[in-house]
Amino acid sequence: MMRRGGIAIRAEGVSKLYRIGAPARAYRTLREALVDAAAAPFERLRGRARAAEADTRFWALRDVSFEIAEGEIVGVVGRNGAGKSTLLKILSRITDPTEGRATLEGRVASLLEVGTGFHPELTGRENIFLNGAILGMRRADIAKRFDAIVDFAEIERFIDTPVKHYSSGMYVRLAFAVAAHLEPDILVVDEVLAVGDARFQQKCLGKIDEVSRKGGRTVLLVSHNLAAVKSLATSGLVFDRGRLVLQGSVDDAIAAYGRLQQDGGADEAEHDWGAGAHTRIRSVEMIGDDGPTRVYLPGTPLRLRIILDTDGTPGLSVDVFLANAQRARIALWSLSHFDAMSLPAEPGCYELTIEAAPIHLASGQYCIDVATAVTMVNWDHQVYEALAFETPFSNVGGGSWDFKQSFGFGFVALPSTTPPKLARLDERRA
Amino acid sequence: MSPMDERASASMRDDARRPITIIEARPGWRLYDFREAFAYRELLYVLAARDLKLRYKQTALGAAWALLQPLTMMIVLSIVFGRLAGLPSDGAPYPVFALAGLLPWTFFANVAPTAGASLVASSNIVTKVYFPRLLIPLSTAGAPLVDLAISALLLFAVMAWNGVGLRWSQLAAPFFVLGVVITALGVGVLLSALTVAYRDFRHVVPFLIQFWMFASPVAYPVSLVPTEWRWLYFLNPMAGMIDGFRHALIGxxxxxxxxxxxxxxxxxxxxxxxxxxxxxxxxxxxxx
Structure with missing residues (x-):
């Protein structure tokens, strides 16, 4: 009998501590390790080690506890850096928690990326076996499901062609097909639904739905695609800054996530983004008519408030990048290059207020990267996605047509400054 | 791992068989859980088979590469050390002597650095899916083992050519090969973990292997090492394994x-x- 009300996943006080700083310093050279080891006793004497350590430590997850019943499809939502991906990495055993424990009952498969381990030189057939084995399937299981996988991926004719000759669509379909035929008790999925064409995505969502409903399997799903979460999930977990803020129905979870996105609230003013060698960006806010906001209305001045520390090095610049939903940078604001200014040569904490000219952004999601730089030399402190905001509706001239970023027509509307003139030419030509 | 065959077909599921996974911070030094690695043994074969396929997929000469490397080295060593330097070869014809040392050495010199670099090279897998990570360096021995088997044919041909026939003592050779595999994987596993933590090991390894070759009886016999220093010499596991392998073949x-x-x-x-x-x-x- 299938156990009803059984607990598939139990998390008790799970926490994960990361040391941040420049990502390039995650691994060390031997020399650094030796120098650090030699310097450690002296540092401790001076009491500096702790202060420096506290500065670069960051709780990606803090004291997270929950239980997920067997057969549930749980949507995990939260903003960037909320800890969703860290949770999935812990549950799929890729990284250990720093504290706490998680107990999973049943065979677990995680899908943090489709096509993990695919090799371009190998054929579709070889990659199915390779990828299946990496995801934890046995050869006999893969062989049994082989035809179903090929059929699902719609690549029969190319099964013995090296995947480097595949189109990206075929590649993704094959990778998905293997994943969809994993039949674990617990499936952990991260954002992988974001790739592939819409029709195939739908097919995959349907497959996940079928697998979990018929098989009584538990699915943990991270996605920014709220429509997918809403249609698939039976319950939700909402994370914010490493903490679990809500466990409940999927509608409650989406509503809570929406509120988190809306309020750029005061409690969110301070982040821990690490620091550069000379500066530390503390917070970035968008300012609307009534204070901080996460909504930008096209054609209004773009106002930002940046709080940062500087050690007084002369000539430091601040650059602000506007990036679209695909994180491609589409606009630049620069303190040094455009305003011929730099940060004061006096150490301290400063507030930088910016008002940029109105832009007619297409509707959709945007984010802002902020970086400090030793002008023309190198970046100092870079914060990607320091601020995410939304332009809810975009039209020029009050029409009802919404110029959406997702149309692929561009990101900025070009409104006329004077009414366009139309003059008939054929008479004059004649 | 519980078999999925029964699962997939039947809707009734056997709860007693369900594995329980507990995830928590693990202490510093601990015994390695080989049972888990054993449960994933199929993946070991799959990874080794992948390396083997890739190795021969786009090479014109294919398996001939496994023969060319030891063959050319044998010729060079025979000329330089056998003829010009006139090194002794424990009574065996020098080409046989050299090749019997080159085979285990080539395996070691291929596996240890490849295994050492394997984890960093597989970072895209390591950060996306869990399986016992030890399989990654271990699987790198697969393709070189096949090369070793192919080049053993060359060895037997060279032995026959030089009048060294079949002997009972040659049955001991596989045990020395096993010793070489253990040594190469031990060094490779250690290097792979060190390379993840300290990237400079990538630069250390080629130097280390070169040095190691001079500390092993590849081109010269153990008999050249002073007797009172032999114990120290044999702390290099490749010394005893190459020497044993060679003597087993020669008899x-x-x-x-x-x-x-x-x-x-x-x-x-x-x-x-x-x-x-x-x-x-x-x-x-x-x-x-």
Whole structure:
């Protein structure tokens, strides 16, 4: 009998501590390790080690506890850096928690990326076996499901062609097909639904739905695609800054996530983004008519408030990048290059207020990267996605047509400054 | 791992068979859980088979490469050390002597650096999916083992050519090959974990292997090493394994105490490698 009300996943006080700083310093050279080891006793004497350590430590997850019943499809939502991906990495055993424990009952498969381990030189057939084995399937299981996988991926004719000759669509379909035929008790999925064409995505969502409903399997799903979460999930977990803020129905979870996105609230003013060698960006806010906001209305001045520390090095610049939903940078604001200014040569904490000219952004999601730089030399402190905001509706001239970023027509509307003139030419030509 | 065959067909599921996974912070030094690695043995074959396929997929000469490398080295060593330097070869024809040393050495010199670089090279997998990470360096021995088997044919041909026939003592050769595999994997596993933590090991390894070759009886016989220093010499596990392998093929008795010291040293290196690997493996995904 299938156990009803059984607990598939139990998390008790799970926490994960990361040391941040420049990502390039995650691994060390031997020399650094030796120098650090030699310097450690002296540092401790001076009491500096702790202060420096506290500065670069960051709780990606803090004291997270929950239980997920067997057969549930749980949507995990939260903003960037909320800890969703860290949770999935812990549950799929890729990284250990720093504290706490998680107990999973049943065979677990995680899908943090489709096509993990695919090799371009190998054929579709070889990659199915390779990828299946990496995801934890046995050869006999893969062989049994082989035809179903090929059929699902719609690549029969190319099964013995090296995947480097595949189109990206075929590649993704094959990778998905293997994943969809994993039949674990617990499936952990991260954002992988974001790739592939819409029709195939739908097919995959349907497959996940079928697998979990018929098989009584538990699915943990991270996605920014709220429509997918809403249609698939039976319950939700909402994370914010490493903490679990809500466990409940999927509608409650989406509503809570929406509120988190809306309020750029005061409690969110301070982040821990690490620091550069000379500066530390503390917070970035968008300012609307009534204070901080996460909504930008096209054609209004773009106002930002940046709080940062500087050690007084002369000539430091601040650059602000506007990036679209695909994180491609589409606009630049620069303190040094455009305003011929730099940060004061006096150490301290400063507030930088910016008002940029109105832009007619297409509707959709945007984010802002902020970086400090030793002008023309190198970046100092870079914060990607320091601020995410939304332009809810975009039209020029009050029409009802919404110029959406997702149309692929561009990101900025070009409104006329004077009414366009139309003059008939054929008479004059004649 | 519970078999999925019954599961997939039947809607009734056997709860008693469900594995329980507990995930928590693990202490520093601990014994390696080989049962889990054993449960994933199929993946080991799949990874080794992948390497083998890739190796021969786009090479015009295919398996001939496995023969060319030791063959050319044998010719060079025979000319330089056998003829010009006139090094002794324990009574065997020098080409046989050289090739019998080159085969195990080539395996070691291929596997140890490849295994050492394997974790960093597989970072895209390590950060995306879990399986016992030890399989990654271990699987790198697969393709070189096949090469070794192919080049063994060359060895037998060269032996026949030089009038060294079949002997009962040759049945001992596989045990020395096993010792070489253990040594190469022990060093490779240790290097793979060190390379993740300290990237400079990538630069250390080629130098280390070159140095190691001079410390091993590849081109010269053990008999050239002063007797009172042999115990130290045999702490290099490759010394006892190459010497043992060579004597087994030629049919002369090896230095038994040397074989014992080298065998113990090989096991010690392997255990150290795995223990260090187990200690640092939980952090791989965070730094690789």
């Amino acid at each position: 002369s008795p090896p230095d038994i105490s040397g074989v014992v010291i080298s065998g113990a040293s090989a096991l010690a290196i392997f255990c150290l490698g795995v223990a260090y690997f187990a200690r640092v493996e939980r952090g791989f995904a965070d730094i690789v």
